[in-house]
Every structure is written in C-alpha cells, then in structure tokens.
Amino acid sequence: MTSRRDIPFGRPDIDDADRQAVLEVLQQHVLTHGPQCKAFEVEFAAFVGAPAAVTVSSCMAALHLSHMHLGIGPGDEVIVPAQTHVATVHAVELTGAKPVFVDCEIHTGNVDLALVEKAISPRTRAVTVVHFAGIPANMARLRALADAHRLKVIEDCALAVGARFQGRHVGLWGKSGCFSFYPVKHMTTGEGGMLISCHTDELQEMANFRAFNVDRSANRPQAPGVYDVAGVGLNYRMSEMAAALGRSQLRKMPRFLAARAANFHTLQSRLRDIPGLQWLDADGEEAQSSHYCLVAMLPGKMGDKRSEVVERLKEFGVGVSVYYPQPTPRMSYYRNRYGYDARNFPHAEIISDRSIALPVGPHLDATDMHYMGDRLAQLAGEMT
Numbered sequence: 001m002t003s004r005r006d007i008p009f010g011r012p013d014i015d016d017a018d019r020q021a022v023l024e025v026l027q028q029h030v031l032t033h034g035p036q037c038k039a040f041e042v043e044f045a046a047f048v049g050a051p052a053a054v055t056v057s058s059c060m061a062a063l064h065l066s067h068m069h070l071g072i073g074p075g076d077e078v079i080v081p082a083q084t085h086v087a088t089v090h091a092v093e094l095t096g097a098k099p100v101f102v103d104c105e106i107h108t109g110n111v112d113l114a115l116v117e118k119a120i121s122p123r124t125r126a127v128t129v130v131h132f133a134g135i136p137a138n139m140a141r142l143r144a145l146a147d148a149h150r151l152k153v154i155e156d157c158a159l160a161v162g163a164r165f166q167g168r169h170v171g172l173w174g175k176s177g178c179f180s181f182y183p184v185k186h187m188t189t190g191e192g193g194m195l196i197s198c199h200t201d202e203l204q205e206m207a208n209f210r211a212f213n214v215d216r217s218a219n220r221p222q223a224p225g226v227y228d229v230a231g232v233g234l235n236y237r238m239s240e241m242a243a244a245l246g247r248s249q250l251r252k253m254p255r256f257l258a259a260r261a262a263n264f265h266t267l268q269s270r271l272r273d274i275p276g277l278q279w280l281d282a283d284g285e286e287a288q289s290s291h292y293c294l295v296a297m298l299p300g301k302m303g304d305k306r307s308e309v310v311e312r313l314k315e316f317g318v319g320v321s322v323y324y325p326q327p328t329p330r331m332s333y334y335r336n337r338y339g340y341d342a343r344n345f346p347h348a349e350i351i352s353d354r355s356i357a358l359p360v361g362p363h364l365d366a367t368d369m370h371y372m373g374d375r376l377a378q379l380a381g382e383m384t
C-alpha cells in the first residue's frame with residue numbers, strides 16, 4: 001500500500017519572483033492605469049500571437065464586454081453550450097438576448113456543431129463557444145458555419161491559454177477571445193482576465209466600454225482630466241498589482257503547459273487499464289489542448305455513485321472537481337426562465353452527473369498521476 005499523498009485539485013504556483021513583482025508596484029504610486037497593464041497586454045498578445053490584448057477584471061467581464069459590443073438585446077438569440085461555466089451564459093442573458101442551449105459532444109465536451117446548425121434561427125446573432133477544459137473546439141468548421149449564416153463567434157477561453165486549432169491560438173478565430181486568471185486556472189492574477197481579438201478597432205471599442213466608455217480623444221487638446229462619454233460603460237479594469245503578477249506568471253507558462261501535458265499523458269496511460277472508463281480529449285492532430293484537467297466519465301456503478309467516488313478519493317488525499325456540476329439550462333434561474341428538457345442534453349447530463357475532473361496541474365508530478373490512477377483502479381475494482 002502506497003502512503004497517502006496530498007493532491008489538491010488546484011494550487012496557484014506563486015514564487016518569490018511573483019511576490020517581488022507585486023511588491024515593486026506597491027513601492028511606487030501608480031496602482032491603476034499604469035505601465036504594468038500595458039506591458040502585460042503586449043506580452044500576453046505576443047504569447048498567443050494576437051495583434052493586441054486588453055486587460056480586464058475577469059473572464060466574465062471579457063465575455064460581457066464582447067456580448068455588449070454586439071449591440072444585441074431582447075428579440076435576439078445567441079447559441080451557447082449547455083455544458084459550460086454559467087459566466088458564458090450570463091454574458092448573453094445580461095444583454096437581454098436569449099441564450100439558446102445546445103448539447104455537447106461526448107468525446108470532447110465541446111459544443112456539437114451539427115446541433116449548432118440546427119439551432120440557428122432568423123433571430124440568431126452569434127455563437128459563443130467554450131473550449132472545454134482546454135480542448136479546442138473545431139474552429140475551422142465553426143467559422144465556416146458562422147460565416148455562411150453571417151453570425152459572430154465569441155470564444156470563452158477561460159481554460160484554454162495555450163490551446164490551438166490548426167496551429168492558431170484559440171480566441172483568434174472569431175470576434176473575440178476571453179481568458180481567465182482566477183486562481184485555479186492556468187495562470188493567475190487573483191481575479192483577472194484578458195480580452196483578445198484580431199479586429200483591433202473593435203477591441204479598442206471594447207477597451208473603452210471597460211473604462212466607463214470615456215472618450216479622451218474627443219477632447220484633445222483640452223486639459224487633462226477633461227473627457228466626454230458617448231455611451232454607457234462599465235469599470236472592468238485590472239489593477240497594476242494584478243498585472244504585475246500576471247506578467248510574472250506568464251513567464252512561467254511554457255513550463256506550466258509542459259507539466260500539464262506530461263501529467264495528462266501519464267494519467268491517461270494509467271486509466272486505459274480501467275474497464276469502461278472514458279475521458280474527454282482533443283479530437284485529431286489539428287486540436288492542441290491546454291490540458292486544464294482530465295475529465296473522466298465514470299462507468300456503470302461508479303458513475304451512479306459519483307459522490308461516493310469523490311468522497312473516497314478525498315480520503316485518499318485526492319481533490320477532484322466537477323466541470324460543471326449541472327448543465328447551465330438545468331440551473332434554477334435558467335430552468336425557471338426557459339424550461340428544461342433533459343432529453344435535449346444527454347451528453348451534458350452525462351458529463352455533469354457522471355464525470356470527475358482529475359487535476360494535472362504543474363503542482364503535481366508523475367508519481368501523483370500514478371497514485372491517482374491506482375486509487376481509481378482500486379475503486380473500480382471495489383465498486384463494479
């Protein structure tokens with residue numbers, strides 16, 4: 001019997017360089033609107049191959065800005081995945097437009113594009129996708145579909161820094177890409193996010209929305225502090241402390257991504273021995289995952305008793321998570337508002353109710369992966 005290990009699902013990797021970066025900001029006097037945010041935007045854009053990037057206070061903020069910028073409202077529809085973080089859907093709902101939910105594929109967790117096509121109506125204005133657990137959706141097919149119907153595409157890349165399709169980073173395929181720097185994601189700024197786009201004019205407009213929609217250019221060459229607003233806006237800015245942490249974290253991303261990929265592959269090879277166990281993975285050579293976690297669909301009795309599996313793993317010291325615990329249309333708010341028929345979402349139901357998300361983050365190594373694989377195999381033996 002191997003000795004018990006401590007394997008938390010997520011633990012931000014904060015080292016002395018990160019702490020130093022934040023302290024240096026605090027030793028100056030510029031806490032917002034400063035050089036750290038500007039530099040972080042330039043460096044993040046270079047990392048993903050975007051022409052520009054805009055720091056924001058969260059991924060939800062980036063998603064909201066993206067949908068708000070579409071100018072949609074009551075009477076419009078946006079197609080969204082049923083299996084995603086609620087933020088993806090809230091961003092549509094907040095505009096007054098109707099989110100139209102579509103089921104996912106059972107092998108990738110990504111939205112099923114045949115069902116997306118069926119869901120298109122004369123009211124559809126956009127399709128919002130999530131790259132599920134870092135597995136890129138087939139963006140070439142989605143783009144072709146969206147272009148044929150003159151729809152905008154928004155990408156929720158919260159778990160997908162480093163994910164590419166046909167070599168092109170996610171977030172660069174449609175109108176905009178939205179990233180999260182929440183603590184358990186690939187890299188962190190505490191709270192924070194980034195918005196990228198190939199359409200630099202639109203990105204600038206979204207950047208203005210993010211800062212009260214202030215238009216400083218209109219008043220040049222008047223005195224500083226004088227400005228005008230031509231529309232409503234929000235305050236979704238990032239602070240200088242957060243940006244300094246983000247820059248420091250970004251430098252470690254190549255190592256973080258390599259560790260995640262190695263852990264994922266080690267765990268995957270171990271799980272092949274468990275009969276009936278399946279997991280989400282990238283589909284084909286064109287899709288390069290950012291390996292956020294390994295989502296395993298539990299077979300038979302194990303799946304029926306998911307909470308017991310989670311409990312037992314916790315006793316073994318393994319922290320698992322569920323991505324996501326309910327299909328969004330089944331959540332009270334959306335169910336009450338739009339109704340819910342489980343028969344429309346068979347795959348989302350399986351992932352929500354019968355899967356566990358196993359950690360593969362850079363805080364873990366191959367020994368941890370073998371330990372998790374062994375404990376799962378043990379439970380499979382006991383429970384089938």
Ligand SMILES: *Cc1c(COP(=O)(O)O)cnc(C)c1O
Pocket residue numbers: 057058059060061084085087088130156158159179180181182192193
């Ligand atoms: C975490 C997450 C979000 C929300 O990110 P925040 O930065 O916390 O707003 C949105 N979408 C997905 C897919 C996520 O996993």
